[in-house]
Amino acid sequence: MSDRKKRKLSPEPHVAYSDIQSILARLKPKLSSKKPDWDALRTDLVHLSVLAESISRHRPRAKKDQQWIQRADDLDSQGVTLWNASVVQKDVPDDAYRTVCAANVGETTLAAGVLGSAAKYVDLLRVADDPENGYEQARARAIILYYSSRMEVAFREGNSGVAEFMLEKVSAENDQYILLLTSSDRRTLAGKLLGIGKGMLRRNTQGEHTENGTGDTVKWIQKAFSIIEPLEDTVDAGDSQLRRSILRTLARAYFLSSGQDPENLARAEASLQELIESVDSSMDHTSPEYQQLRWMRVAILKRRKAPHTALLEAFRSIIDHMQFSESTITEHDDHARAMQDLTSALNVLEVKEYELPKISTTACLTLLWQFGDRHYHAKRWTDAADWFLAGTNSTFGSMSHISNAKCLRKAALCYVQCGEHAQASAIVRRCPPTDAATHYVALLIAAHQGLEDEAVAAVHEMVHASNFNKKMLLLATRLANDSGMKTLLLSVLEALLEASIREGVDADAEAITLVRCIIRLVLRMMSEPGALPAVFIPMLLRHFSTALSLVTALEAKRNSAVGTKDVSWLWRTAYNTAVQGCAEWENQEDSISDLFDVARQLLQIYARCPAVDTEAELQMFLMNASFAGAAGRVFASRRRASNNVPEEPDRWESVAQEIASCKECIRQIVAGSNALGEEETQRAYSFLSILAVFGVEVACRLKTWKCIPDIIEKIDRVQNVELGSLEAIADVLAILHASLDRAALSIEKFSRWLRAICTILLSRSSPADRIKAIGYVEQAVGVVQDHSAEGDPQVPIFLRAPPRSELITLAWQKYPMDERHWLLATAYNTGIECLHASMLDDAKRWFEAATTICRFVPDGESRAAKISKTYAYLLERYTR
Known part of the structure; x- marks a missing residue:
């Protein structure tokens, strides 16, 4: 077999074209599927690439081959469709997709083939005829796209030389094509250059320095800025955002390269200034990203040792655009450091004896209180107290007459929450005593310590201080009730009653409710073991009298606010308390009578109510x-x-x-x-x-x-x-x-009447009658003493004349001797009876009377000795 037969032959153009159409027909539905089969798609795409390359090799030399031109236009349209499909699918997370759309993921042979084909395509574009310049912009776009893509691939492969060569192709040799690019194409190209510049900057900051260091980075970013700069006057938001990103990166690159080129420090400042001016006019000028730019300007100014005014202006810009929030200005993780910095700053101002003006002081204090409140709500009590106490610094003296007491009270409350009551007391004592809020905090501290007397004193001070609000007493009522301090609760309720009475008619019904609560509380306190009635009885009478006054006033005004239930409860409680007092209160007859009088008057008012029978x-x-x-x-x-x-x-x-x-x-x-x-x-x-x-x-x-x-x-x-x-x-x-009045009866008649009365009383043998009898006997002994001499039956006495006469007559009378003996015998015998009944106090009175009478009877001394001896013997016997 010949060599030609051994080689794999490329298909004929018309065959390849028909195969391409069939592959495209399969690809389009797969690409539009929600879950494409990327492996199958990759196979089809690779096959499609081979077919497309074979067609390009069989391109006819004749430039007027209409069939070829028609097929080329159709394939171009199909290629654009595939390109758009790849853009839509670029965010797919499937790893298999990347092998379809990427050129540097291991398919180096395929990537090299694509780039080779692209190079041939660019050469053809350069020499392609376009007499009417109808395709000039498209040709420029394709050529720039080719070189920028080669540039990106080379940079990603680490081939910086090829990347810079392609940059020269884009910027120098083909600058006429850049002028033909649309705004979108310019943004795309600038974005590619910025991406490479950021990558190089990242490598340099991570220690992967090239020979020229950050100088190479500056070149890439400068070129990106030159590409986007002509679009400065456009209103497209994307252009503005890209421009800011380029300027930000350029400023950073200038700053980092200033060690090699000191002039870059000024360039960095200029870039930042231009960027910050554009940022300040935007809607999101306070974003953290832009705040970083302002901090970068401070760093640049410090490095070039700028004057104080420039630094101050830079810091002012940071403060003006700062959002005061937890994430931007507080460090809860290092509170000690924050307080150290704050203290150092305030100390500097104190040394200079500088006092902030009122507006600035108010702003600073508001900020300090916000920090303190944030710590307080997070239950970091001592940290919160530090922030509040910082507000008492002399630097804020312009507002100290208003703010110091508030800061101290807030700090004291923090120490109360963490149980540092001694510290809280020491702080609140620094507050001026004229404000009711100060005394409320003192009340709170005393209540938490269980110091009821101090708490009661704080209530009295609070209600007479300035800025007193009745709501403070309502809070104090709950505090006293929760702490179980009845005396404190009584004091608070009394203060509330007093405030309600001062408010007048509108609060009369509330006052009656309060006085009922007070009376109920006093009665409960009186019933506790060890309670001294003498302490609570005057208090009880005072509040019952107040209730009577309120009810009487409301009845006189025909006010419907006085309810029959209130009056009924009041008179019944006063009546029952008085009845109980009869049995339990010693030597309080007047107080009991006062209670009965109040009950009577309230009952009379109650009886006059229309609904009462x-x-x-x-x-x-x-x-x-x-x-x-x-x-x-x-x-x-x-x-x-x-x-x-x-x-x-x-x-x-x-x-x-x-x-x-x-x-x-x-x-x-x-x-x-x-x-x-x-x-x-x-x-x-x-x-x-x-x-x-x-x-x-x-x-x-x-x-x-x-x-x-x-x-x-x-x-x-x-x-x-x-x-x-x-x-x-x-x-x-x-x-x-x-x-x-002795002139009404003679001594003899007096003695006979007394003997008869005492005989009757003693015959009844009741303790009450016996006590009454000893009283009469003692009166008789007094008469004997006043009108007789010892052992002498005849003594002078002075008789008082009737009140209308001022004469004093002298007469001789005597107390009958038989009555004296009867008094002696009765007193002695009754004394013995009392001893036998173990009534020692009564026996003592009877024996003392008998002993006294012995002085006025014959042989009285021996009788007195006998009585004394008998009394001592019996007393010793019955007291064993």
């Missing part, structure tokens, strides 16, 4: 409250008199008036109510009888004797009057009258 139960509560109040006044007055407490002026007159008012109230209820039953009516008459006794007693105290017959006459007219009431009146008249 005045049933018998309410009437009985009204009588009970009125009677208990009057009775308490009498008991309190008795106790004060027995304890020799100096009497208040007109006290007994006030008691007499209250007794009279109480009797009138009960009489009106009995006369005007049809709802009272037999039992309730009988109780009312019982109250009237007892009040009559009280009236006689008070009249005796006041020596208003003319009132007594009137009282007796009125009680005599009362139905079902109790005999005990008349007996009590008789006792009062016989004892009190005789004791206070």
